[in-house]
Amino acid sequence: MSEKEFRLDPDSELRFEVEGKQDTVDLTLVNGKAEVFGTELAPDKPYTFFPGAKVAVFTWHGCVLKLSGPTEGTYVAKETPMVMYLNTHACLERLRRHADEGLSRGEDTRGPVTMVVGPGDVGKSTLCRILLNYAVRMGRRPIFVDLDIGQGSIAIPGTIGALLVERAADVGEGFSQEAPLVYNFGHLSPASNMTLYNILVSRMAATIQDKMVGNRKVAASGVVINTCGWIKNEGYKSLTHVAQAFEVDVIIVLDQERLYNELVRDIPFIRVVFLPKSGGVVERTQSMRASARDDRIREYYYGLRTKYHPHSFEVKMSTLQIYKIGAPALPDSCMPADMKVDDHMTKLVPVEPSVKLKHHMLAVSLATEPEDLLTSNVAGFICVLDVDEDLKVMKVLSPQPKPLPKTILILTEIQFMDSS
Known part of the structure; x- marks a missing residue:
């Protein structure tokens, strides 16, 4: 098995993909500190990645990493938007602290409800994961809402889901899927039944608002919402419906200045932030998307690393x-x-x-x-x-x-x- 060692300078990241259908790749942190999408790596522990995984290992202070197994597109990037993502987290954390203070005075307040929007394949799910992981590392308990029915990261494609994030995502498998709240939509695009999609979004928003009212820690921690990559015409209207239903405080627009300007114009009372996408984001073809959906359903039944029967x-x-x-x-x-x-x-x-x-x-x-x-x-x-x-x-x-x-x-x- 091929082994390679990489020495990373501060504020840089190692990017790689796992090739082949059967091969797995092991990543080990030899020394220093590093993280994968906001989850810290333990030293000298091999982390296994499965076929199709696209990984970026970032370090704030510099580190040495070891990769074992066949990878493709492997390189070290010096330019990353991680500092901007961290600054965004810091702003959200300030709003959470403000909510904490208000709640302790008996005020009816809550932490930031943040929505991540942008076209397909710009890294919306990854940014949500980074922001949630950073929040958990600060002792928060945010709610993750996934409205992207095309990939269905909480249940299966064709669903919208929500889960309470109580610990950082597993490096290989993502967030713990204990007791998620899932609504069935049954199609792969909101366009198939816009009326039903909006009804389910409103229902999800109402359920989550009730959850926040009943739990002070969750209320202060706020919500992070992932959305579909459909941002034009009816898709744009759907985004504004999500913003209204969830009473969103912050909209983060990834990599689409036109969408940013439209939202600033149409929803002036919500804070809209523009962030660049990471250079490591890979565009997927239709067949890659279909294959990822099949993999997601297979994982639902058979597990990824933990084998289900x-x-x-x-x-x-x-x-x-x-x-x-x-x-x-x-x-x-x-x-x-x-x-x-x-x-x-x-x-x-x-x-x-x-x-x-x-x-x-x-x-x-x-x-x-x-x-x-x-x-x-x-x-x-x-x-x-x-x-x-x-x-x-x-x-x-x-x-x-x-x-x-x-x-x-x-x-x-x-x-x-x-x-x-």
Whole structure:
């Protein structure tokens, strides 16, 4: 196995990608101090990265690093925006301290609600991770909200999620996924059903505001929101809806001056900050995105480093209620006088189990009645492996053994071919 040692000067970073489908790469901090996206590295401990990982190891004071295994695009960068990112964290921390003081005086206040926006592939998720890690290292307990349904870093693609961040992200696996709050959207772009997307965003915002009211430490720590890379026309309107729903205090715009100027013009009462993207950000093709989505679902069932053992079992179709949200819109002339197009986008359509469901992901809703489906969060996801229409049973892949915790399911357009 190839081993290389790298000596980094202060304020520089080592960037590398893990190539191949099977190979892993080990990173070890030989001496000095370094961090990966805000998580400090322990000395002399090998950190394993899996195929597809894109890593930047930054040092404030200088360090020596060792890499073992096949990497590509490996180089040391002297120019990084990390000082600006740290300054942004310092400003947010000042707002948190201010909130702490207000809360101790009995005032109704809270820490900063920060939203990170910008086009695709500029490093929004990475910046969120850095800001959250720095907050945790200051003893904070911020909430991370991921509204980017294209990648679904909290559950699977096609969902929006939130989790309370109580410790720094694991260098290889990211934040601990204990007890996340997840809402199913069921599509890969907000454009597929803008009405439903905005309803779910508002629901998530209300739930998180309740959580902050009930917990002083969380209230002072604030929220960091990751958003989709769709920033034009309806996408832009969606960003302004997120800002209103969450009562955002700070919007960080990455790498898009036009978007920055539009937000400054349209939302003058919110602080808008422009930050450059990192030179290490890699643009992804459509096929790379599709592959990353499959990997994300596979990780949901099988784990990344900690190996999970999912269960496959048969479920009687008669025990399930499956719905699709949104019906094809009718032309205005065919609609009843009191109906709007929006009503179609939120209409519940019962789905008869059939072979057409094969490979589709189904969300297991926590709703007790079908009419609560729209605004109920989900327990998890099952994948339809096979459908036997004669025996009226469906074989599913589930993260936990049978029986299913709930039997009201939502059909999504997300598909997964389980090759594990």
